[in-house]
Amino acid sequence: MIARTLLAALAAAGALSAAAQTGDPDDKRYRPGYGQPPSGGWQAAPSGGLLSLYNRRHFQGLLANITGPVPDFERLRINDAAASLVVREGTWELCTDAHFRGECRIYGPGQYDTIPDGHDDAYSSARPVVRGQGQGGWGQGVWGHVEKAEVRLYDRRHFERPLRTLTGAVPDFGPLGFNDAVASLEVRLGTWEFCTDANFRGVCRIYGPGQYPVIQEGLDDSYSSARPVTDNRRQGPAWRR
Numbered sequence: 001m002i003a004r005t006l007l008a009a010l011a012a013a014g015a016l017s018a019a020a021q022t023g024d025p026d027d028k029r030y031r032p033g034y035g036q037p038p039s040g041g042w043q044a045a046p047s048g049g050l051l052s053l054y055n056r057r058h059f060q061g062l063l064a065n066i067t068g069p070v071p072d073f074e075r076l077r078i079n080d081a082a083a084s085l086v087v088r089e090g091t092w093e094l095c096t097d098a099h100f101r102g103e104c105r106i107y108g109p110g111q112y113d114t115i116p117d118g119h120d121d122a123y124s125s126a127r128p129v130v131r132g133q134g135q136g137g138w139g140q141g142v143w144g145h146v147e148k149a150e151v152r153l154y155d156r157r158h159f160e161r162p163l164r165t166l167t168g169a170v171p172d173f174g175p176l177g178f179n180d181a182v183a184s185l186e187v188r189l190g191t192w193e194f195c196t197d198a199n200f201r202g203v204c205r206i207y208g209p210g211q212y213p214v215i216q217e218g219l220d221d222s223y224s225s226a227r228p229v230t231d232n233r234r235q236g237p238a239w240r241r
Helices: 004-015
Strands: 043-044 050-056 061-065 084-089 089-095 102-108 110-112 126-131 151-157 158-168 182-188 192-199 201-208 210-212 224-228
Touching: 050 126, 084 089, 102 158, 182 192
Parallel strands: none
Antiparallel strands: 043 126, 050 061, 050 084, 084 110, 089 102, 089 126, 151 158, 151 182, 182 210, 192 201, 192 224
16 A cells, blocks of 8 residues: 555656566556557547556566656656556557657556567657547548558658558647658558548548658648548549548
8 A cells, every 4th residue: 555655646746766666467457468559549638647667678677657748758868768668547659759759559558568569668758548539539530441551651751750650540630740741651551541631621642552752743741631541542643622
């Protein structure tokens, strides 16, 4: 009880601790496994949670207890240091770049004694997230029924500086921090519609599976929304919606 009270006090004060802490295997929220790539429907949470980060595997070397969005781990001197984590409250998105960019994964409540997929000692930002609904979130309002879709976005031509990997509809790039920033893209699964205005309006273009090192037709750094679509609309010249 004393240990739990102390942890809560530290989290509320936003304090950092260099002391090692071990996760409790008997915790009913214990869920061994690995974070999931973000799919359509996640957005920033209106309130915080509680996330504990450790600089070694198996919950050794406590780095920080985080209770809200941290857009840049460098400010806390924990950049590229997290090797294991415990989500004590809420659901969290962790990203390899500052300001929630780069490769991101979603972690639900539980203990993660190792971080696979090359993300060990790679995270640079984190924030609590929730499932969104309607136009305000990431939504699943796709054009037609799409089973699987994935597109990787880049801030520079020829796939330089990854921005985000999308797997569902995003009606507005603005809240995610990369509006009018896409300069190249790679469609890994499905067919995607990209538009220059939010809510899939403005000038739109369809991209089928493949790599697009340069975005033509003057649409470089112009896209503001994207969604997976069915194959009944062929790839071709852009049009205005």
